[in-house]
Amino acid sequence: MVENNRTICNCCGRELKRCGTRYEDHLHIIKNWGYLSVQDGIAEEMDICTECLENWERTFVIAPQKYQMTELL
Numbered sequence: 001m002v003e004n005n006r007t008i009c010n011c012c013g014r015e016l017k018r019c020g021t022r023y024e025d026h027l028h029i030i031k032n033w034g035y036l037s038v039q040d041g042i043a044e045e046m047d048i049c050t051e052c053l054e055n056w057e058r059t060f061v062i063a064p065q066k067y068q069m070t071e072l073l
C-alpha cells in the first residue's frame with residue numbers, strides 16, 4: 001500500500017526500500033472484482049514483500065508455477 005509517498009507491505013507493515021524511483025522488488029496486486037463475485041464492483045490493491053510472499057506460498061496446497069524469464073525488466 002502507498003502511504004505518505006512510501007510503499008508498505010500489507011502483510012508485515014514493513015516499508016519497502018527505495019533506490020531512486022524504484023522500490024525493492026515485491027508483489028503488487030490490483031484486482032477489480034467483477035460481476036457475480038462476492039466483492040462485485042470493488043477494486044482492491046496491495047503490495048506484498050518477498051519475505052511475506054514466501055511465507056504465504058508455503059501455505060498453498062499447490063505451489064505457484066515458476067520459470068526462468070528470458071528477459072529481465
Ligand SMILES: [Zn+2]
Nearest residue numbers: 009012049052
Ligand atoms: Zn511483508
